Amino acid sequence: MSKRRREVEEPETRWQGLGVSDGVVIGRVLRVFNGARQVYRATLDEKDVEKEVRRFRAAIRLARRQLLAIKTRAEKELGAEHAYIFDAHVLMLEDLKLLEDVEKQIREDRVNAEWAVKVAADRLLAIYAEVKDDYLRARGSDIEDVTQRIIVALSGERLNYRRLSEDAVIVAEDLLPSAAAELDFEHARALATDSGGWTSHTAIIARGLGIPAIVGLRELHRNARTGDLIIVDARHDEVILHPSTETIEQYKSLVESEPQPRYVANEGASEPLRTLDGKEITLRANVELPAEYEDVRRFGARGIGLYRSEFLLMHKRVAPTEEEQYEAYLEIAKVAGDEGATIRLFDLGGDKIGGVSAEWERNPTLGLRAIRYSLTHEDVLRTQARAILRAAARGRLDVVLPMISDVMDVRRATRIINEERARLEAEGTEVGAIRIGAMIEVPSAVMTAGKIASEVDFFSLGTNDLVQYLLAVDRGNEGVADWFRSLHPSVLQSIYMTIDAARKAFIPAVVCGEMASTPAYAVVLLGLGATDFSMTASSIPRVRRTIEGVKFADAQEIARECLECETADDVEELVRVYFKEKWPQLFPPKSLPAPRVEG
Amino acid sequence: MIEHRVRVTNRLGLHARAAALLVRTASAFSSALRLERADGTAAADAKSILSVLMLAASRGTELVVTAEGADEVEAIGAVCALFVEGFGENER
Numbered sequence: 001m002s003k004r005r006r007e008v009e010e011p012e013t014r015w016q017g018l019g020v021s022d023g024v025v026i027g028r029v030l031r032v033f034n035g036a037r038q039v040y041r042a043t044l045d046e047k048d049v050e051k052e053v054r055r056f057r058a059a060i061r062l063a064r065r066q067l068l069a070i071k072t073r074a075e076k077e078l079g080a081e082h083a084y085i086f087d088a089h090v091l092m093l094e095d096l097k098l099l100e101d102v103e104k105q106i107r108e109d110r111v112n113a114e115w116a117v118k119v120a121a122d123r124l125l126a127i128y129a130e131v132k133d134d135y136l137r138a139r140g141s142d143i144e145d146v147t148q149r150i151i152v153a154l155s156g157e158r159l160n161y162r163r164l165s166e167d168a169v170i171v172a173e174d175l176l177p178s179a180a181a182e183l184d185f186e187h188a189r190a191l192a193t194d195s196g197g198w199t200s201h202t203a204i205i206a207r208g209l210g211i212p213a214i215v216g217l218r219e220l221h222r223n224a225r226t227g228d229l230i231i232v233d234a235r236h237d238e239v240i241l242h243p244s245t246e247t248i249e250q251y252k253s254l255v256e257s258e259p260q261p262r263y264v265a266n267e268g269a270s271e272p273l274r275t276l277d278g279k280e281i282t283l284r285a286n287v288e289l290p291a292e293y294e295d296v297r298r299f300g301a302r303g304i305g306l307y308r309s310e311f312l313l314m315h316k317r318v319a320p321t322e323e324e325q326y327e328a329y330l331e332i333a334k335v336a337g338d339e340g341a342t343i344r345l346f347d348l349g350g351d352k353i354g355g356v357s358a359e360w361e362r363n364p365t366l367g368l369r370a371i372r373y374s375l376t377h378e379d380v381l382r383t384q385a386r387a388i389l390r391a392a393a394r395g396r397l398d399v400v401l402p403m404i405s406d407v408m409d410v411r412r413a414t415r416i417i418n419e420e421r422a423r424l425e426a427e428g429t430e431v432g433a434i435r436i437g438a439m440i441e442v443p444s445a446v447m448t449a450g451k452i453a454s455e456v457d458f459f460s461l462g463t464n465d466l467v468q469y470l471l472a473v474d475r476g477n478e479g480v481a482d483w484f485r486s487l488h489p490s491v492l493q494s495i496y497m498t499i500d501a502a503r504k505a506f507i508p509a510v511v512c513g514e515m516a517s518t519p520a521y522a523v524v525l526l527g528l529g530a531t532d533f534s535m536t537a538s539s540i541p542r543v544r545r546t547i548e549g550v551k552f553a554d555a556q557e558i559a560r561e562c563l564e565c566e567t568a569d570d571v572e573e574l575v576r577v578y579f580k581e582k583w584p585q586l587f588p589p590k591s592l593p594a595p596r597v598e599g
Numbered sequence: 600m601i602e603h604r605v606r607v608t609n610r611l612g613l614h615a616r617a618a619a620l621l622v623r624t625a626s627a628f629s630s631a632l633r634l635e636r637a638d639g640t641a642a643a644d645a646k647s648i649l650s651v652l653m654l655a656a657s658r659g660t661e662l663v664v665t666a667e668g669a670d671e672v673e674a675i676g677a678v679c680a681l682f683v684e685g686f687g688e689n690e691r
Contacts, residue, residue, distance in 0.1 A: 084616040
């Protein structure tokens with residue numbers, strides 16, 4: 001490969017963020033543009049060369065259309081003054097210097113377009129890196145963004161790029177689920193993103209994999225280059241880009257002396273989990289990436305409480321076929337074993353399912369997504385239902401409907417699932433008995449939980465989205481992170497109401513979402529009546545140890561007091577004081593919510 | 600072929616926005632348009648943004664614009680006007 005910037009020329013810079021998954025790692029940057037892929041070289045047959053050039057040109061046209069749409073939107077929302085950068089990007093896409101270089105590569109070296117784009121980009125970046133002008137040197141990131149966009153556009157006909165180098169530290173603006181699904185995370189050493197918070201996708205993935213992660217690094221992505229040396233120190237909420245030799249030496253001894261943060265597997269996992277006063281508690285696993293499958297058993301989960309099926313969509317951008325889904329669900333059932341798995345129907349917006357041509361939504365989290373999408377695109381729902389019903393004949397599977405607003409959503413989805421069941425049976429295909437549950441994560445569902453409870457087999461409480469929708473706070477938006485309060489009294493009240501409605505209807509309620517994986521929060525949830533949790537598998541041993549050490553009655557007492565609090569600050573203060581006094585051995589100070597600092 | 604000497608007067612130099620404007624303007628003409636640093640250290644095709652950015656022309660840099668083709672007079676006029684007007688940025 002062409003040579004990149006020499007590291008010695010780069011001064012060490014330090015970036016403060018929020019460590020959301022513990023650990024320290026020294027590695028090399030893999031810069032990920034939202035949705036970015038790794039590129040591999042393929043050699044073409046002579047007869048395919050012109051086809052490849054045409055494929056490249058089609059990708060340029062697609063990327064250009066996307067950029068023009070983004071530019072129009074930016075002009076409208078930010079004003080023309082701020083949209084100019086996209087104009088520059090469009091011009092870069094159209095730049096003959098780049099186009100001719102790529103096409104020449106494809107023809108002369110008979111390589112795939114992705115590789116040719118990468119080589120051309122690297123060559124340009126090397127030239128820019130030589131320039132003695134800070135502003136201009138920063139344009140390198142524009143070139144990376146433009147070429148990544150071409151590569152993404154090329155992937156319409158997908159190739160398999162999923163391998164990372166051994167020391168890859170993924171640096172992204174934000175790790176979208178789509179990007180997450182495309183990377184082979186087993187080799188990722190750490191994650192570092194510009195935005196996001198404790199419950200962002202980045203944080204969830206990192207904790208699931210047991211690798212360090214820091215979010216909220218603001219401008220890191222723009223300033224890092226693939227291949228740069230980087231240290232991710234989640235313990236000090238810090239990223240060090242281009243570390244000096246001395247810094248690296250310092251950290252090397254630190255990394256070696258510290259135990260790796262992976263938790264010891266499976267301890268006492270075969271015993272049923274009980275609180276000190278004998279209340280039986282179930283801990284299940286949330287699963288998305290195949291890399292997490294192994295963790296289900298390793299950390300002693302009682303089956304899979306939440307399988308995020310949208311993972312299947314994300315490397316394809318079109319709904320997978322019934323057969324593909326059937327195979328995937330069968331595998332999930334096998335991983336989950338006797339305890340079974342709960343498959344959440346696709347929880348995504350139309351942009352992810354319908355491909356890039358889908359209409360842009362002004363407010364996608366409140367838009368046509370999850371069950372709403374499935375109900376308006378019945379074929380997608382029917383295919384998924386058939387695949388699950390068939391797989392359930394050979395393993396224990398349940399279905400949970402995401403983003404339910406009221407009983408109507410439940411009735412419509414249930415009717416379609418039952419129609420498919422009848423059809424399969426009429427065809428003589430074997431189907432399994434599945435239970436149908438509702439995700440309770442929208443405030444209207446909380447308020448009508450009693451009604452919904454009488455029409456479903458179980459509840460899944462999605463705490464991440466519940467907090468977001470209840471408090472009207474975008475959980476990916478770092479600017480409003482202060483308003484995202486998992487311990488807000490309204491959140492606790494909603495959880496209590498939902499669990500209470502389930503109890504009165506004699507149906508189980510499983511609390512999914514990241515709240516349950518934080519031991520202190522798990523105790524509050526326990527006190528609110530939750531006895532069934534689903535969380536990132538690697539969090540299970542920690543939460544298990546906590547629950548074994550507390551009394552259900554004590555948890556109830558503190559939960560009652562929390563419900564009386566006026567503000568999230570009051571709840572946190574209460575938790576801090578009470579836990580420290582009551583269970584000092586279980587909760588070291590760092591495990592409790594930190595006091596808010598004003599300003 | 601005609602040529603004309605200009606000076607970069609806007610504060611940020613030939614950065615992304617100015618370069619984009621320059622390339623858009625130049626591309627509207629059929630003539631070949633080139634920019635060369637007056638000190639002869641670098642030259643660029645005015646219709647390629649990647650090439651224009653590589654000039655790294657900061658404020659105060661002197662450039663020689665050359666145009667060659669059927670509409671070379673109009674082309675060089677339009678491009679030089681951008682430099683004179685500071686790419687519409689100077690009054691801010």
